[in-house]
Amino acid sequence: MQIPTYRQEGWTEPSIPFLEGAIVLALVVFLFETYLSFRQHQLYKQKEIPAALMSVCMEVDSQASKKAGPSAEEKAAIEKLEGKEREEAEERLLPLAERMGRKFGKAQAYSLDKSTFGVVSSTIDIVLDNVLLLLGFMPYLWDTAERAVARCGGDPDASEVWTSLAFFLLNFVVSDLFHTPFALYRNFVLEEKHGFNKLTLRLWASDKAKEYALTAALGSLFLGAVVKVIRWGGDLFYLYAWAFSAAVMLFMMTIYPVFIAPLFNKYEALPEGSLRDAIEALAARVSFPLTKLYTVDGSRRSAHSNAYMYGFHKNKRIVLYDTLLKQAQEEEVVAILGHELGHWKMWHTVQGLGVSLAYTFVMLWSFGFVMNSDALYTSFGFSSEKPYKPVVIGITLFSQTLWAVVGHVVGFLMNANSRRNEFQADKFAVDLGYSKQLQRGLLKIQIENLGSMVPDKWYAAYHYTHPATVERLRAMQDQKAKAA
Known part of the structure; x- marks a missing residue:
């Protein structure tokens, strides 16, 4: 059997087996990650609450003042609720240790289902990806894109940009069609089963249509421009392509929350009141240049909660999910924002942006060494006799082969640094x-979101961007004990 099965006309035998190397690397990574998932999967079968977790819950409960709990107004509001809503509201009045006891089994079941789904979907992914590589799907799709350009009156041999755009859109559609059943199952079966899905099929279809439109418009513009810049840049293409990519990254960070995010969610100013006053006072206290304070209807899609900030220089904005306001009390919401402002105060966002820009620069610079390598292209079924070696194909193949190892190592290091930053932001809020x-706020979110309660240390070290909640709580309790 010839590998790959489909080869472009004029194909020659590669001098370096990049395709075989890519498959071996992908399998090694898959087996390693599956092993980590198996370790974590076994812990999700645990029925007893870990003593360390219950200990920190009881410690958090013991710190609560006698005044902690719902106000008379909040109790009156609960009295007006009915059915499941009232049951959930009343449960939130219980001590956190008791709530943990009630939710632990549900959290384990949710995590177990997600773990099973993850292993099954990743197994199907790796099989399909490798089959497509062996069949020569990529050169076949490129030839299909060339034929599409020719039918539209273009010259594919002279128009790399148009062929690249056709390839990009065809590949996006094929990939999305394959992954759509998994997304539907995750939302409408798995998340629905555990009470988190709020999506309707109509809303999902609307989101999908917007996603396609944005990808076709913005993705095509970016890709076409990058191909042009790289061809124009000559030997220094990596410098110009990096500068352009950096500008686009900053541009998207600016326009996304203002123009794109509102296409999917409704943003409203946080109403005047005690919570708004407390948040504005916190911002003033740490000299955070807050200009806008929003709530977003995250509950339209999911019961999970979140809060984030965005903006440049003197134009900072904070967004609170409506689900967070439902799950936590005002003082806990303010404390969570104190943690978020800790990331800003310690330049964690700028640090992450800097690392991303440096990573992109080194990747583009490294790509320059194999950009015109016949072996890289012919190994995957592309012809070395074409008028040009497609940039979009070259970057894709480079990312799957030589750069893949670097990507995994950098990802591991970035996760470790992210966990370190979370501890620092926690300390900032504690100070x-x-x-x-x-x-209390973190523990409530963990309980309400049915977060992983028993993380495996290897799995967490490789995958987690945040430390386990029990580790964060223990660190804060230790910090308080040292201060005393």
Whole structure:
């Protein structure tokens, strides 16, 4: 059997087996990640709450003041609720240790289902990806794109940009059609089963249509421009392509929350009141240049909660999910924002942006060494006799082969640094005097979101961007003990 099965006309035997190397590397990574998933999967079968987890829950409960709990107004509001809503609201009044006891089994079942789904979907992914490589799907799709350009009156041999755009759109559609059943199952079966899905098929279809439109418009513009810049840049193409990519990255960070995110969610100014006053006071206290304070209807799609900030220089904005406001009390929401402002104060966002830009620069610079390598292209079934070696194909193949190892190593290091930053942001909030409130807020979110309660240390070290909640709570409790 010839490998790959489909080869472009004029194909020659490669001098370096890049395709075989890519498959071996992908399998090694898959087996390693599956082993980590198996370790974590076994812990999700645990029925007993870990003593360390229950200990920190009881410690958080013991820190609560006698006044902690719902106000008379909140109790009156609960009395007006009915059915499941009232049951959930009343459960939120219980001590956190008791709530953990009630939710632990549900969290384990949710995590077990997600783990099973993850292993099954990743197994299907690796099989399909390797089959497509062996069949020569990529050169076949490129030839299909060339034929599409020719039918539209273009000259594929002289128009790399148009052929690249056709290839990009065809590949996007094929990939999305394959992954759509998994996305539907995840939302409408798995998330629905555990009470988190709020999506309707109509809303999902609307989101999908917007995603296609944005990808076709913005993705095509970016890709076409990158191909032009790389061809124009000559020997220094990596420098110009990096500068252009950096500009686009900053541009997208600016326009996404203002123009794109509102296409999917409704953003409203946080109403005047005690919560808004407390957040504005916190921002002023740490000199955070807050200009806008929004709530977003995250509950339209999911019951999971979140909060984030965005903006450049003197134009900072904070967004609170409506689900967070439902799950946590005002002082806990403020404490969580104290943690988020810690990331800003310690330049974590700028640090992450800097690493991303450096990573992109080194990748483009490294790509320059194999950009015109016949072996890289012919190994995957492309002809070395074409008028040009497609940039979009070259970057894709480079990412799957030589750069793949670097990508995994950098990802591992970035996750480790992210966990370090989370501890620093927690400490910042604790130093502001929000230790008790932040601990309660984080624990409530963990319970409400049915977060992983028993992380495996190897799995967490490789995958987690945030430390396990029990580790964060223990660190804050230790910090308080040392201060005392």
